[in-house]
Amino acid sequence: MSASDATAMPLILAVPSKGRLQENASAFFGRAGLKLAQGAGARDYRGKLLGVPDVEVRYLSASEIAAQLASGAAHLGVTGEDLIRETLPDVRGQVELLTPLGFGNATVVVAVPQAWIDVRDMSDLDEVAAGMRTRHGRRLRVATKYVNLTRRFFAEKGVADYRIVESLGATEGAPAAGSAEIVVDITTTGATLSANALKVLDDGIILRSEANLVASLKAPWGEGQRAALRTVLGRIAAEERARTTREVRAALPESGTIDLATIAGLHEAELPYGAPKGPEGEIVLRCREAAVFDLAGALVEAGARAVTVRRVDYAFAAENPLAERLLARL
Numbered sequence: 001m002s003a004s005d006a007t008a009m010p011l012i013l014a015v016p017s018k019g020r021l022q023e024n025a026s027a028f029f030g031r032a033g034l035k036l037a038q039g040a041g042a043r044d045y046r047g048k049l050l051g052v053p054d055v056e057v058r059y060l061s062a063s064e065i066a067a068q069l070a071s072g073a074a075h076l077g078v079t080g081e082d083l084i085r086e087t088l089p090d091v092r093g094q095v096e097l098l099t100p101l102g103f104g105n106a107t108v109v110v111a112v113p114q115a116w117i118d119v120r121d122m123s124d125l126d127e128v129a130a131g132m133r134t135r136h137g138r139r140l141r142v143a144t145k146y147v148n149l150t151r152r153f154f155a156e157k158g159v160a161d162y163r164i165v166e167s168l169g170a171t172e173g174a175p176a177a178g179s180a181e182i183v184v185d186i187t188t189t190g191a192t193l194s195a196n197a198l199k200v201l202d203d204g205i206i207l208r209s210e211a212n213l214v215a216s217l218k219a220p221w222g223e224g225q226r227a228a229l230r231t232v233l234g235r236i237a238a239e240e241r242a243r244t245t246r247e248v249r250a251a252l253p254e255s256g257t258i259d260l261a262t263i264a265g266l267h268e269a270e271l272p273y274g275a276p277k278g279p280e281g282e283i284v285l286r287c288r289e290a291a292v293f294d295l296a297g298a299l300v301e302a303g304a305r306a307v308t309v310r311r312v313d314y315a316f317a318a319e320n321p322l323a324e325r326l327l328a329r330l
């Protein structure tokens with residue numbers, strides 16, 4: 001498709017249609033003022049973003065989202081980093097991980113039966129695997145749906161005597177069922193592993209994953225899609241900036257001066273509306289949430305008469321760092 005054909009096409013935004021990422025994903029877009037409007041009902045897998053033209057929403061499973069970002073069938077999507085790293089042969093060349101989203105946290109781990117008391121880490125596992133091979137002529141079986149992550153991790157750890165048994169669900173049941181000796185799977189609370197009498201190896205953490213906002217480098221990025229991208233990412237950045245910072249307002253002293261530049265520098269605060277024009281008046285700073293009390297204290301100490309701190313809903317700025325980072329790579 002040529003760039004001019006792509007101009008008339010919408011930006012395709014892929015969001016999880018089910019599972020544990022779905023609710024969190026729509027809440028995330030909602031906070032950023034991006035309301036997802038699903039078509040006729042829960043079974044209509046297309047929708048729109050209210051008030052943002054040139055965007056088509058597609059509801060897909062989390063693993064399908066990874067595949068569509070890889071191929072360029074979707075421009076933007078929300079999915080787990082585990083699925084991105086498992087599905088894409090060249091993560092850097094195919095997508096840009098724009099920002100982690102703080103939900104969908106899960107860890108991909110190597111787990112073995114608790115009964116294997118002498119097996120604590122990957123080098124112990126290597127011995128078991130080598131032993132099985134030489135003594136019984138069998139290879140250690142690893143049940144997983146994370147075939148690529150498993151191969152890469154085992155190679156890094158120098159474990160070679162194993163074979164993968166592909167699992168499509170209920171992976172943790174494989175050892176008890178006799179279809180594999182160990183598993184590589186995702187865990188969050190650990191409940192499923194314990195229920196199946198499995199334990200994670202000490203150095204068996206393959207990846208700590210969470211849901212990410214991901215952009216495709218392979219999708220056709222025409223002018224209309226780039227404009228829609230700026231709108232969507234501008235709102236997401238404004239919400240994030242607002243959520244992670246606080247606005248600190250201070251009444252400057254009637255007499256004497258405050259060395260605002262030094263105080264701001266010390267607490268990594270910005271002056272989003274600029275420095276005060278005269279010695280008196282009101283000044284607005286913005287700082288990280290964790291720096292609020294130190295900054296407020298420093299202002300009072302320096303003679304500020306009233307200091308108030310508030311949360312803001314959105315903090316838009318001329319810069320659009322998420323969009324700029326992506327556009328620089330297209």
Ligand SMILES: Nc1ncnc2c1ncn2[C@@H]1O[C@H](COP(=O)(O)OP(=O)(O)OP(=O)(O)O)[C@@H](O)[C@H]1O
Nearest residue numbers: 019020021062063080082083104105106186187188
């Ligand atoms: N406890 C968890 N177990 C599995 N995945 C989780 C967990 N917590 C977060 N996730 C994330 O959610 C992604 C999708 O998992 P989810 O279970 O929603 O869908 P799925 O496994 O692809 O589909 P389904 O379970 O319906 O077959 C995972 O790849 C992972 O990134």
Ligand SMILES: O=P(O)(O)OC[C@H]1O[C@H](OP(=O)(O)OP(=O)(O)O)[C@H](O)[C@@H]1O
Nearest residue numbers: 169170171186187188189190191192193
């Ligand atoms: O550590 P825990 O909190 O117990 O969570 C981990 C379990 O959750 C997921 O299964 P899911 O319910 O998604 O079923 P699936 O295997 O069919 O995807 C995952 O595959 C683990 O089995």
Ligand SMILES: [Mg+2]
Nearest residue numbers: 019020169186
């Ligand atoms: Mg699942």
